[in-house]
Amino acid sequence: MFHGGLLSKLRGFYKWYVLGLVSVGYILGELGHYLIGTTSKVTADDLHYGDKSCMLNATHLHLSQLPVICEKVNSSEICESLSLNGTYYCEWGYNGLGIDYQVLAGPAFMAVFTVVGVILGVVADKYNRARILSACTLVFVVAILMMGSVTEYWHLVILRMIMAAGESGCNPLATGILTDLFPEHQRALVLSIFNWGIYGGYGIAFPVGRYVPTLNAWGLSWRLCYYSAGIVGLVIAAFTFLTLREPERTTIGEEGAGNAKPADSLESGKKMPQVTIWHVIAQPRIILLCLAASIRHCGGMTFAYNADLYYRDYFPDVDLGWWLFAVTVGIGSVGVVVGGVISDKFVSRMGVRSRVLVLALSQLIATLPAFGSVVFGPLWAMITLAFSYFFAEMWFGIVFAILVEIVPLSVRSTTVGVFLFVMNNVGGNLPILVDPVSKAIGYREAIMIFYAGFYGISSILFFITMFFMDGAVEKPENKQTNGLDNSAYIHDETRQRQEARL
Numbered sequence: 001m002f003h004g005g006l007l008s009k010l011r012g013f014y015k016w017y018v019l020g021l022v023s024v025g026y027i028l029g030e031l032g033h034y035l036i037g038t039t040s041k042v043t044a045d046d047l048h049y050g051d052k053s054c055m056l057n058a059t060h061l062h063l064s065q066l067p068v069i070c071e072k073v074n075s076s077e078i079c080e081s082l083s084l085n086g087t088y089y090c091e092w093g094y095n096g097l098g099i100d101y102q103v104l105a106g107p108a109f110m111a112v113f114t115v116v117g118v119i120l121g122v123v124a125d126k127y128n129r130a131r132i133l134s135a136c137t138l139v140f141v142v143a144i145l146m147m148g149s150v151t152e153y154w155h156l157v158i159l160r161m162i163m164a165a166g167e168s169g170c171n172p173l174a175t176g177i178l179t180d181l182f183p184e185h186q187r188a189l190v191l192s193i194f195n196w197g198i199y200g201g202y203g204i205a206f207p208v209g210r211y212v213p214t215l216n217a218w219g220l221s222w223r224l225c226y227y228s229a230g231i232v233g234l235v236i237a238a239f240t241f242l243t244l245r246e247p248e249r250t251t252i253g254e255e256g257a258g259n260a261k262p263a264d265s266l267e268s269g270k271k272m273p274q275v276t277i278w279h280v281i282a283q284p285r286i287i288l289l290c291l292a293a294s295i296r297h298c299g300g301m302t303f304a305y306n307a308d309l310y311y312r313d314y315f316p317d318v319d320l321g322w323w324l325f326a327v328t329v330g331i332g333s334v335g336v337v338v339g340g341v342i343s344d345k346f347v348s349r350m351g352v353r354s355r356v357l358v359l360a361l362s363q364l365i366a367t368l369p370a371f372g373s374v375v376f377g378p379l380w381a382m383i384t385l386a387f388s389y390f391f392a393e394m395w396f397g398i399v400f401a402i403l404v405e406i407v408p409l410s411v412r413s414t415t416v417g418v419f420l421f422v423m424n425n426v427g428g429n430l431p432i433l434v435d436p437v438s439k440a441i442g443y444r445e446a447i448m449i450f451y452a453g454f455y456g457i458s459s460i461l462f463f464i465t466m467f468f469m470d471g472a473v474e475k476p477e478n479k480q481t482n483g484l485d486n487s488a489y490i491h492d493e494t495r496q497r498q499e500a501r502l
Helices: 002-047 076-081 099-105 107-124 129-147 153-167 170-181 184-195 197-215 223-243 253-257 277-281 284-314 321-350 352-375 378-392 395-405 409-441 443-466 487-501
Strands: 052-056 090-094
Touching: 002 090, 002 099, 002 129, 002 153, 002 170, 002 184, 002 197, 002 223, 002 284, 052 076, 076 090, 099 107, 099 153, 099 409, 107 129, 107 153, 107 170, 107 409, 129 153, 129 170, 129 223, 170 184, 170 395, 170 409, 184 197, 184 321, 184 395, 197 223, 197 284, 197 321, 277 284, 277 409, 284 321, 284 352, 284 378, 284 395, 284 409, 284 443, 321 352, 321 378, 321 395, 352 378, 352 395, 352 443, 395 409, 409 443
Parallel strands: none
Antiparallel strands: 052 090
16 A cells, blocks of 8 residues: 555656656757857867957956957957067957857757757657657767767767757657646646756856866866766666656547537538648748747847857956856746746636737847847846846747647647747747858847847737737636647637638
8 A cells, every 4th residue: 555655646746757857858958059159269279160369368357457459459460469568468369259150050050950850740749759759869968978079170060960850859759748748737837947948058058168168177178068968968868768658648628528519520511621730830820929939039049159259259357157157047947937837827817818928028028138238248238138038038938838739739749840940940040140240230239139139029029929819718617627728729720610611
């Protein structure tokens, strides 16, 4: 009896264990993804890629003390001749920026990530998701580990593509598993916690990428960052393979209960054709949601790929590594949880439309302080960044809570894969324009446009999307719901068929 009672209690915690396991795996994948941004300067200096510029090399000096600012000098001869009290304080070398870096950070990763993500989304709807996720985790972990051994720029490009192939399965596979394990009233919170792995990953990348290379432990410099992440990742991959099990695929609401009206399934004595992925993604609300998410994703990717390099460039005399870690991981965590809780609280009263409203308002509030984080000096930049981050990071989990609620179970993982394909191709590749725009109007101005400016645009698009969503759906009093309620999709599908008969 005791043994049975203990097992019963442990089973109750299993779904939370799964959430923790897949979230840690996602964090490690995203750490490997974003480490290139925080280690790019030392990596570029070792592998010789990207742009060269004049940079401050005396950490004990402040910009106010310098007769000439290093970053304003465009000649290597002048750069290396600048001195203060007999001390040469500038160096000419690889700064980690340039088109080589932007390609490495964005398109080289996204080209594979998006295509393979769609394929794995289709596969996940038909085969064992737990086993596929285990294999994907192993692939990206091994790629991260091997990135520490590269000797050429193209080695890094190839391994980032392999890492992208493995990591591309994390979101569609884990999203499907988690939505089958957790009920509706916890869904946005759970998906927010999981998708926070993106921000947790690049938040941790700030201190790891800044401080681990300077230790130069065992002479490994920046390579130790990848070796360490890869070793921890191997442990997570082993736990994923050994302990993660495929949950029962859950259908509820009208689709799962099988109580749809005859008119909903038959027309003129003929059975209605099965819903396909093309019927789903062609809906205006899906298209608008994807467009808004793509624009918002571009803003986030621009900051993620350029934050460390931007603050190093404009404030070379101020160490902001731990500040950036505290803001992205600490403040971002609170924002993720608050966004999920608020969204889950109101969805039962107002329907899926309330989730989109939370998206629109949160991104609108985040926009102005996002501009402040680029315009102000170090102290106020971090303060406004923290305020912006709190509201900005509410978005990702809520977007996918909306998505899984308005699509049918039969194409759920496929839809998530297609959605990620579009969102990452647009949002993940647009930041490559930062380089040519920065050369035309300035680096700060380019960051303002593609980071803070795109936050504002996304808030407008989310607000428009809200009007294409249904309100609260009335549920029968005795109806049991254990998992994913996609009645919002069924309601919309029924309405379209009724309109077609008129």
